[in-house]
Amino acid sequence: MKCEDVSKELIPYLDRRANSADRHEVEEHLAACSACHARAEELRRLWSVLDEVPIVEPSLGFDARMRARIAEEPQPRWFRWFVPQPRLALSIALLLAVSVWMSRLPQDNSGLAGSAQSEHEQFQVIKNLDVLENYDVLSKFDALDEVPAEQPAQPDKQNDQQQQDDGG
Amino acid sequence: MTRSDVQLMLDVKAGDDSSFNLLLQKYRTPLVNFLYRMVRDTATAEDLAQEVFLRVYRARKQYSPSAKFTTWLFRIATNLALNSVRDNRHRQMEVSLDATPVDEDVAPLQLPTREMRIDEHMVERDRADFIRGVISALPEKQRVAVLLHKYEEMDYGEIARILDCSESALKSLLFRAYETLRVQLAPLVSPPARHAGKEAHHEM
Ligand SMILES: [Zn+2]
Numbered sequence: 001m002k003c004e005d006v007s008k009e010l011i012p013y014l015d016r017r018a019n020s021a022d023r024h025e026v027e028e029h030l031a032a033c034s035a036c037h038a039r040a041e042e043l044r045r046l047w048s049v050l051d052e053v054p055i056v057e058p059s060l061g062f063d064a065r066m067r068a069r070i071a072e073e074p075q076p077r078w079f080r081w082f083v084p085q086p087r088l089a090l091s092i093a094l095l096l097a098v099s100v101w102m103s104r105l106p107q108d109n110s111g112l113a114g115s116a117q118s119e120h121e122q123f124q125v126i127k128n129l130d131v132l133e134n135y136d137v138l139s140k141f142d143a144l145d146e147v148p149a150e151q152p153a154q155p156d157k158q159n160d161q162q163q164q165d166d167g168g
Numbered sequence: 169m170t171r172s173d174v175q176l177m178l179d180v181k182a183g184d185d186s187s188f189n190l191l192l193q194k195y196r197t198p199l200v201n202f203l204y205r206m207v208r209d210t211a212t213a214e215d216l217a218q219e220v221f222l223r224v225y226r227a228r229k230q231y232s233p234s235a236k237f238t239t240w241l242f243r244i245a246t247n248l249a250l251n252s253v254r255d256n257r258h259r260q261m262e263v264s265l266d267a268t269p270v271d272e273d274v275a276p277l278q279l280p281t282r283e284m285r286i287d288e289h290m291v292e293r294d295r296a297d298f299i300r301g302v303i304s305a306l307p308e309k310q311r312v313a314v315l316l317h318k319y320e321e322m323d324y325g326e327i328a329r330i331l332d333c334s335e336s337a338l339k340s341l342l343f344r345a346y347e348t349l350r351v352q353l354a355p356l357v358s359p360p361a362r363h364a365g366k367e368a369h370h371e372m
Contacts, residue, residue: 011342017323042350042357049356050303050318050349053296058200058214066192066218070185070225 173237310345
């Protein structure tokens with residue numbers, strides 16, 4: 001083994017992860033080469049020096065902050081997709097049941113049409129609730145907060161006025 | 169019975185958040201230390217560590233145990249840390265016009281310049297600061313390699329996967345890194361008398 005070859009195997013030798021063949025070759029070279037031997041000794045001392053860097057502990061609030069951030073995470077997608085659907089399915093089933101029932105009733109029963117109407121309204125309300133539960137839709141409302149409070153309409157009107165004035 | 173990291177992560181995937189808490193307890197200190205040695209600012213290191221855990225949590229449904237959990241964890245941490253270091257460097261460059269751009273594996277950052285005695289009589293905290301400064305002056309890839317090898321005690325295969333290089337390339341990288349550290353830390357490394365006692369447990 002030459003000095004350049006040793007240099008690549010020196011670290012695995014020193015941290016004792018080299019295989020026995022490589023280890024043996026490095027040992028042979030170090031016994032014969034004083035330069036590499038001295039370098040190996042310095043690297044060992046270097047590792048002791050590197051051990052002087054103390055371990056820092058995360059601050060006391062770290063875990064609480066982490067748990068709070070995890071709690072803020074939206075529910076997994078499948079949860080959002082499947083949970084509202086039973087209610088949707090139920091309201092569709094109700095609507096179907098009511099319409100089948102209605103079709104079997106005498107034509108002149110106008111009172112029950114009103115109840116079908118209310119079922120339909122209920123269906124709409126449930127559909128709207130689903131929209132409210134949709135995290136993505138809700139999160140997009142955040143964008144509205146960024147709309148500046150000042151209305152840019154006033155300067156535009158003035159510009160329009162000016163353009164009209166210029167034109168006229 | 170202790171569950172493996174992979175099993176814990178599979179439990180998290182199945183919806184068990186308490187397993188995530190166990191992973192958090194196990195890895196928050198190593199992760200914060202790794203990130204602190206990368207970015208050298210405790211607040212930034214903690215923010216980044218939170219971000220790493222959050223990304224792990226968000227990816228739980230897609231988790232498949234194809235690699236060791238730590239490989240995945242430290243790969244995310246390495247990417248976030250390097251981005252943070254680069255962002256910070258860009259911000260600093262915008263301020264100082266005479267700063268020169270620093271590329272991967274090229275010129276190291278400035279070494280610690282503040283005046284202090286760099287020898288075996290330095291007080292412990294100054295020595296630690298000096299050592300941290302010299303490590304953080306290494307080129308990015310070398311720095312990550314040293315931190316994972318020396319402080320996280322990872323094996324070569326895992327570090328190579330995190331750094332996306334071959335084991336052979338990693339060995340060269342580590343050798344160059346330790347050679348640089350040996351030279352830069354010579355004032356602390358050279359006096360053999362001080363460390364003679366510590367060497368006793370090493371075999372020759
Ligand atoms: Zn030699």
